[in-house]
Amino acid sequence: MARAGVVMEVGSDGVAVITMSNPPVNALALSIIAGLKEKYMEAMKRNDVKAIVLTGDGGKFSGGLDINVFAKVHMTGDVSILPDDSINLLASTIEGPNSAITLYYNISFKFYNQLNFRVLLSSDANKPSVAAIQGLALGGGLELAMCCHARISTPDAQLGLPELTLGVIPGFGGTQRLPRLVGLSKAVEIMLLSKSIRAKEGMEYGLVDATTSPENLLIVSRRWALGIADRSKPWISSLKRTDKLTSLSEARKILHVSGKHAKKIAPNMPQNQVCLDAIEEGIVFGGYAGLLKESRLFKEIILTTTARSLVHAFFAERATSKVPNVSDVGLKSSHIRKVAVIGGGLMGSGIATALILNGLLVILKEIDSTLLQQGIKTITANLEGLMKKGSLTLDKKNEALTLLKGVLDYSEFKEVDMAVIEKVPLKQSIFNEIENICPRHCILATNTSTIDLNIVGERTKSQDRIVGAHFFSPAYVMPLLEIVRTEKTSPQVILDLMTVGKIIKKVPVVVGNCTGFAVNRTFFPYNQAAHMLLHLGVDLYRIDRVISNFGMPMGPFQLQDVSGFGVALAVKPIFASSFEGRTFETDLLELMVQSGRNGKANGKGYYLYQSGSKPKPDPSIQTVIDESRKRALITSGVKPVSVSDQEIVEMIFFPVVNEACRVMDEGVVVRASDIDVASILGMGFPKYRGGLVFWADTIGSSYIYSKLKKFEDAYGRFFTPSKYLEERAANGLPLSSANSTPSQALQARL
Numbered sequence: 089m090a091r092a093g094v095v096m097e098v099g100s101d102g103v104a105v106i107t108m109s110n111p112p113v114n115a116l117a118l119s120i121i122a123g124l125k126e127k128y129m130e131a132m133k134r135n136d137v138k139a140i141v142l143t144g145d146g147g148k149f150s151g152g153l154d155i156n157v158f159a160k161v162h163m164t165g166d167v168s169i170l171p172d173d174s175i176n177l178l179a180s181t182i183e184g185p186n187s188a189i190t191l192y193y194n195i196s197f198k199f200y201n202q203l204n205f206r207v208l209l210s211s212d213a214n215k216p217s218v219a220a221i222q223g224l225a226l227g228g229g230l231e232l233a234m235c236c237h238a239r240i241s242t243p244d245a246q247l248g249l250p251e252l253t254l255g256v257i258p259g260f261g262g263t264q265r266l267p268r269l270v271g272l273s274k275a276v277e278i279m280l281l282s283k284s285i286r287a288k289e290g291m292e293y294g295l296v297d298a299t300t301s302p303e304n305l306l307i308v309s310r311r312w313a314l315g316i317a318d319r320s321k322p323w324i325s326s327l328k329r330t331d332k333l334t335s336l337s338e339a340r341k342i343l344h345v346s347g348k349h350a351k352k353i354a355p356n357m358p359q360n361q362v363c364l365d366a367i368e369e370g371i372v373f374g375g376y377a378g379l380l381k382e383s384r385l386f387k388e389i390i391l392t393t394t395a396r397s398l399v400h401a402f403f404a405e406r407a408t409s410k411v412p413n414v415s416d417v418g419l420k421s422s423h424i425r426k427v428a429v430i431g432g433g434l435m436g437s438g439i440a441t442a443l444i445l446n447g448l449l450v451i452l453k454e455i456d457s458t459l460l461q462q463g464i465k466t467i468t469a470n471l472e473g474l475m476k477k478g479s480l481t482l483d484k485k486n487e488a489l490t491l492l493k494g495v496l497d498y499s500e501f502k503e504v505d506m507a508v509i510e511k512v513p514l515k516q517s518i519f520n521e522i523e524n525i526c527p528r529h530c531i532l533a534t535n536t537s538t539i540d541l542n543i544v545g546e547r548t549k550s551q552d553r554i555v556g557a558h559f560f561s562p563a564y565v566m567p568l569l570e571i572v573r574t575e576k577t578s579p580q581v582i583l584d585l586m587t588v589g590k591i592i593k594k595v596p597v598v599v600g601n602c603t604g605f606a607v608n609r610t611f612f613p614y615n616q617a618a619h620m621l622l623h624l625g626v627d628l629y630r631i632d633r634v635i636s637n638f639g640m641p642m643g644p645f646q647l648q649d650v651s652g653f654g655v656a657l658a659v660k661p662i663f664a665s666s667f668e669g670r671t672f673e674t675d676l677l678e679l680m681v682q683s684g685r686n687g688k689a690n691g692k693g694y695y696l697y698q699s700g701s702k703p704k705p706d707p708s709i710q711t712v713i714d715e716s717r718k719r720a721l722i723t724s725g726v727k728p729v730s731v732s733d734q735e736i737v738e739m740i741f742f743p744v745v746n747e748a749c750r751v752m753d754e755g756v757v758v759r760a761s762d763i764d765v766a767s768i769l770g771m772g773f774p775k776y777r778g779g780l781v782f783w784a785d786t787i788g789s790s791y792i793y794s795k796l797k798k799f800e801d802a803y804g805r806f807f808t809p810s811k812y813l814e815e816r817a818a819n820g821l822p823l824s825s826a827n828s829t830p831s832q833a834l835q836a837r838l
């Protein structure tokens with residue numbers, strides 16, 4: 089069944105199998121929900137149906153409610169578009185009267201009238217349902233499964249309620265049924281962390297009743313459903329259960345502690361507390377009251393800026409795989425099996441780690457055995473670090489290491505499908521050396537953050553297969569892969585590198601060739617603006633605090649400490665010559681290094697670092713700052729500028745937005761939302777703000793333009809608004825309007 093829809097087949101055993109189909113993940117579009125209602129009503133009425141099995145087509149149960157519906161709500165502001173089926177379909181038609189009747193016993197009087205109404209409605213649900221789960225059951229998909237009377241699954245199916253990552257809460261009864269099935273603590277953990285678990289783990293917690301192979305899934309589910317119908321198996325309504333719930337006081341304690349923790353680690357995520365409130369309502373007043381509250385809160389939370397931003401980020405991330413003339417011209421990805429990594433330094437070993445972790449064979453090439461051993465040691469240490477964090481088992485680590493081979497010459501390069509050159513000098517000569525050894529189809533990739541790819545490849549005959557693979561450090565952790573193409577890079581090579589990116593679980597964003605490419609170029613004013621503020625007399629620790637409070641993982645000065653000053657010093661002249669007149673230059677970094685400060689690497693930067701404790705401000709830094717201010721001709725006697733926290737955010741981020749405008753204007757990115765994804769995954773821009781350009785559009789182009797003008801008047805050309813920004817401000821247009829606007833993109837999807 090490939091077309092979207094819901095079908096029902098009634099077998100001679102009296103089991104109606106209802107199958108949802110909406111490729112690729114059987115998302116619950118409004119039409120699917122309507123189809124489910126129709127088939128359920130029919131099954132309930134038919135005399136030849138004794139029990140129901142609910143399943144999904146194409147090896148997947150369901151990826152949850154169709155998120156396009158959220159986007160439509162955001163576009164129109166109309167929450168009535170949302171399906172209101174938590175009670176009518178899930179509680180009444182599928183789960184049945186049992187759950188509603190319970191209310192007579194544990195609900196407060198305030199719901200008495202609604203209760204009678206629901207009991208009346210639920211009279212149709214007189215047959216048991218079993219969910220037959222394969223592949224995944226997420227969000228509304230898992231919620232549908234939880235309102236069935238049992239869940240049979242293949243062992244590796246992925247189960248979870250990731251709604252909070254979209255800025256909403258589970259809205260099909262998840263806040264009520266999950267605690268009743270797995271207990272409150274586990275349910276809170278699964279929901280707040282948006283953690284998906286495998287079905288075999290779900291069985292331990294009581295979420296799944298039995299696991300079986302894909303071949304036997306329908307057989308076992310049919311038998312189970314018939315067993316419930318003839319009462320040889322229990323007929324359990326999840327909403328009715330109380331056996332896994334703790335005492336009220338214990339429950340309140342768990343919810344309170346979880347709320348406090350969530351507020352501390354994610355202060356800008358209102359959905360976390362809202363989710364806990366919905367759970368609490370159900371614990372205090374009963375599951376049905378909880379459903380009502382959940383439904384009401386869902387309709388409120390979906391309209392928040394956080395939900396809008398996170399839904400935008402969801403689609404923006406998926407849009408990166410659609411690259412005109414690459415992904416839409418019928419090309420097929422090549423089979424990439426073996427990759428050569430040339431250079432085993434920090435980046436090379438990080439890239440090799442990412443590759444072997446995901447099953448690719450790696451040939452690590454170094455110039456001598458000492459460096460080679462160091463590279464292998466770093467890769468091993470990377471894997472051990474992951475083991476310590478609990479994200480890798482010993483078996484997986486050993487398995488990964490069997491895929492790694494260290495070499496000192498190019499003899500193995502005859503068979504590689506891709507060669508990645510670490511950020512090393514002499515790139516040109518290395519490309520010349522390997523282009524004749526590697527097979528003709530081999531991708532020649534270089535991990536560089538700034539160097540012009542045209543120059544790297546200019547002396548080779550292989551310019552069509554030269555591409556930039558800009559990884560972010562640590563390469564085996566950071567999720568972004570910036571794929572840099574030149575005008576000569578072939579679409580096949582771009583597609584193949586995108587595929588490798590997906591294999592190693594990165595989000596590949598394809599960008600054009602320019603100094604700094606999309607990410608480093610957009611963000612070069614970030615550090616420079618922080619330096620300008622510092623040289624205008626603003627306290628550096630205050631700047632860091634304000635920017636952290638804005639939602640960045642750390643402030644710009646701490647970030648410089650963590651990255652080390654070497655790269656920043658190396659790229660400084662490159663940016664200065666490429667973007668003449670719009671950089672802010674001081675001697676600060678040079679002075680830092682001269683005073684023995686190399687950043688976190690030697691324990692001394694803008695902060696002092698000691699293992700096991702948080703970075704501490706270093707009062708002795710003031711002499712370095714004073715000297716730098718003096719050299720920048722902002723003498724120490726001058727009164728420091730007075731800026732509000734909001735102005736600090738604006739003076740740091742508006743120049744970044746301004747550069748993003750130039751990046752869009754020059755077509756360095758395919759679409760504005762690619763900058764959103766790159767800023768979130770590459771720079772740690774807060775996802776709940778939707779990404780850099782999305783955030784800027786919530787502020788408005790004319791406001792940003794007017795502020796930059798003001799800053800330009802006061803502090804010079806560093807702040808001069810770009811033409812692109814000026815035009816959009818003049819016409820009252822959003823910055824993202826150059827390419828596909830969110831509404832156009834949505835229209836195309838609906």
Ligand SMILES: C[C@H](O)CC(=O)SCCNC(=O)CCNC(=O)[C@H](O)C(C)(C)COP(=O)(O)OP(=O)(O)OC[C@H]1O[C@@H](n2cnc3c(N)ncnc32)[C@H](O)[C@@H]1OP(=O)(O)O
Nearest residue numbers: 113115151152153154155156226227228250258259260406
């Ligand atoms: C009332 C309820 O409580 C509310 C809800 O249910 S909210 C929805 C909850 N569900 C989710 O958050 C799941 C979101 N989806 C995902 O995490 C991942 O897509 C997945 C794990 C299902 C699959 O991942 P993966 O295999 O890498 O494929 P991925 O590229 O992400 O998705 C494939 C396609 O399915 C689409 N898709 C996935 N889940 C979707 C959903 N719930 N709604 C609409 N489209 C969805 C993606 O947009 C993408 O479309 P495209 O090919 O046109 O770009």
